[in-house]
Amino acid sequence: MLKELKEINSRPTPFQFYTADELWADEHTSKQMLEYHLNESIDVSSRNRIFIDRSVEWIVSHFGVDYNTEIADFGCGPGLYTTRLAERGAIVTGIDFSENSLKYAKQVDAQKALNINYVLTNYLEFETANSFDLITMIMCDYCALSPEQRNKMLSKYHSLLKPDGSLLLDVYSLNIFNQKEEPATYELNQLNGFWSPEDYYCFVNTFKYEKEKVILDKYTIIEESRKRAVFNWLQYFNEDSLRKDTYS
Numbered sequence: 001m002l003k004e005l006k007e008i009n010s011r012p013t014p015f016q017f018y019t020a021d022e023l024w025a026d027e028h029t030s031k032q033m034l035e036y037h038l039n040e041s042i043d044v045s046s047r048n049r050i051f052i053d054r055s056v057e058w059i060v061s062h063f064g065v066d067y068n069t070e071i072a073d074f075g076c077g078p079g080l081y082t083t084r085l086a087e088r089g090a091i092v093t094g095i096d097f098s099e100n101s102l103k104y105a106k107q108v109d110a111q112k113a114l115n116i117n118y119v120l121t122n123y124l125e126f127e128t129a130n131s132f133d134l135i136t137m138i139m140c141d142y143c144a145l146s147p148e149q150r151n152k153m154l155s156k157y158h159s160l161l162k163p164d165g166s167l168l169l170d171v172y173s174l175n176i177f178n179q180k181e182e183p184a185t186y187e188l189n190q191l192n193g194f195w196s197p198e199d200y201y202c203f204v205n206t207f208k209y210e211k212e213k214v215i216l217d218k219y220t221i222i223e224e225s226r227k228r229a230v231f232n233w234l235q236y237f238n239e240d241s242l243r244k245d246t247y248s
Contacts, residue, residue, distance in 0.1 A: 012207075014233070015148075016231075020097075023232075024097055024098040030101065034104060037078050055081075056084040060088050065085065065090050067089040069089075070092075071091070071132060071133065074095050076105065078102075079105030083116070086112075087114065092114075096119075102118050124149060124152060126156070130160075132165055135165070135168070138168070142169045142235075143236070147235075150245060171237045174236050174237065185204050186201055203219070204218070205217075213237070214234065217232040219231075219232070
């Protein structure tokens with residue numbers, strides 16, 4: 001037991017583990033994530049509806065989105081942005097590897113006859129011969145990627161953008177990082193059964209990496225039949241460090 005507790009509370013090196021599939025591809029948790037996405041009143045998996053509406057209006061105005069604008073939304077989820085942009089006439093591609101989220105997005109697309117191109121894949125592996133006027137990665141997805149993954153994505157974006165194309169992404173700021181602490185908690189059926197339909201204990205350890213400006217929320221989920229860990233990494237930036245985040 002002592003050995004297991006030490007393992008649960010152990011601090012990995014930054015971005016040592018990649019477990020995004022536990023959130024987005026697992027049948028149970030992906031359904032929970034979809035519910036959070038579709039809750040229009042909270043900022044969890046997605047921004048609230050009012051924020052999204054205002055953001056899309058700004059995107060349309062700032063980037064001059066019209067019927068000739070080709071847009072790719074990386075990590076599109078259930079299509080909260082792709083739907084709105086397509087309604088404004090843009091030619092839209094959405095990329096995500098949550099089957100449940102894309103199923104919902106496609107249903108909305110069919111109901112509204114928008115003809116959005118949805119691609120089920122991990123956006124790290126997305127390839128296409130098309131090029132785009134605008135590429136978006138919204139809700140701080142960029143922060144969840146390791147330096148190597150960010151390098152890969154920036155290189156991919158460079159190859160996919162038209163010569164005068166634009167990239168839009170958002171990030172968490174160092175002001176928020178400085179407010180973070182390192183709590184450790186455990187709870188029966190934490191987050192109201194988010195991790196499993198069966199009973200489980202979830203240990204949540206938050207680790208702060210001062211040098212790298214990274215926060216890890218490490219979830220260790222213990223069920224009767226299995227134990228697993230989910231690592232939610234977030235990189236924090238200021239304007240200077242974001243500008244230095246380059247691709248090779």
